[in-house]
Amino acid sequence: MTLYGSIFYLLSATVLAATVLAITRRHAVHAVIYLILSFFGTALLFYLLGAPFLAVLEVIIYAGAIMVLFLFIIMMLRVTPSARTWGAALRQWLPAIVLGTISFSIAAAMVFADPRTQAPLKAVRAGPMELGRFLFQRYWFPVEIASFLLLIALVGALYLGKREGKSGNGQNKEAS
Amino acid sequence: MIVPYSHLLLLAVILFGLGAACAVVRRNLIMILIGVEVMLNAAGLAFVGASLRWQQLDGQVFVLFIMAVAAAEVAVGLALIVFLQRRTGSVDANRYNLLKG
Numbered sequence: 001m002t003l004y005g006s007i008f009y010l011l012s013a014t015v016l017a018a019t020v021l022a023i024t025r026r027h028a029v030h031a032v033i034y035l036i037l038s039f040f041g042t043a044l045l046f047y048l049l050g051a052p053f054l055a056v057l058e059v060i061i062y063a064g065a066i067m068v069l070f071l072f073i074i075m076m077l078r079v080t081p082s083a084r085t086w087g088a089a090l091r092q093w094l095p096a097i098v099l100g101t102i103s104f105s106i107a108a109a110m111v112f113a114d115p116r117t118q119a120p121l122k123a124v125r126a127g128p129m130e131l132g133r134f135l136f137q138r139y140w141f142p143v144e145i146a147s148f149l150l151l152i153a154l155v156g157a158l159y160l161g162k163r164e165g166k167s168g169n170g171q172n173k174e175a176s
Numbered sequence: 177m178i179v180p181y182s183h184l185l186l187l188a189v190i191l192f193g194l195g196a197a198c199a200v201v202r203r204n205l206i207m208i209l210i211g212v213e214v215m216l217n218a219a220g221l222a223f224v225g226a227s228l229r230w231q232q233l234d235g236q237v238f239v240l241f242i243m244a245v246a247a248a249e250v251a252v253g254l255a256l257i258v259f260l261q262r263r264t265g266s267v268d269a270n271r272y273n274l275l276k277g
Contacts (some may be wrong), residue, residue, distance in 0.1 A: 004178040012187045022199035028206045073254045117182040134233040146244040153248035160255035
């Protein structure tokens with residue numbers, strides 16, 4: 001096993017462990033902290049796979065902006081950890097585990113049966129300049145659409161976050 | 177020579193499954209959004225691996241768009257959660273049963 005290979009397995013084990021810990025936490029704050037660890041591991045995987053610009057963007061956008069937004073909302077809403085009800089949880093987990101095992105084994109069989117996926121990945125990298133040139137030469141129109149989508153999301157979030165009523169300060173539930 | 181592409185696909189599939197399980201099983205709306213984030217991240221990982229496997233930059237460009245969509249989705253989703261919390265006083269998905277007969 002090469003050095004890159006061992007780094008890959010180490011990073012993927014870290015990412016998997018952090019994600020499993022994140023999705024099983026009762027407190028949402030703990031989940032977000034573990035998820036930040038998972039996203040840092042993913043950023044290192046991106047760097048290993050030859051995408052340094054995407055690694056930087058992963059840290060800035062995912063681990064930085066999105067997770068800080070989650071933390072803000074969690075602390076603003078004072079989310080209390082929900083009490084566990086094991087009976088309902090088991091009833092929901094059992095079909096999920098069965099169906100998930102079936103679809104996961106089918107996916108793994110398909111991945112490992114295809115000889116084209118057995119090709120080892122070569123360690124090459126595409127710098128930010130090549131990626132930018134490629135992006136704006138070939139995909140300039142989707143970039144415009146993505147910026148428009150972000151603008152619409154901004155307007156939508158502003159509209160949803162606005163309090164109802166002109167004089168409504170403190171009276172939030174007058175419509176319900 | 178890093179690893180075979182299948183190992184990377186397997187990692188992405190497991191991550192996607194974890195995210196889907198989180199989005200389906202958890203009842204907290206914030207945890208559901210976190211599950212969706214994990215799923216999008218796993219899809220991006222598969223795209224970067226495919227971009228390296230076929231030596232084409234299209235996969236990396238798609239990860240950029242996935243990040244834009246994830247940012248928009250989180251902004252609108254969290255605004256919806258704040259709106260619902262103001263409206264009903266809870267972020268538990270089981271409590272939204274006003275239409276129940």
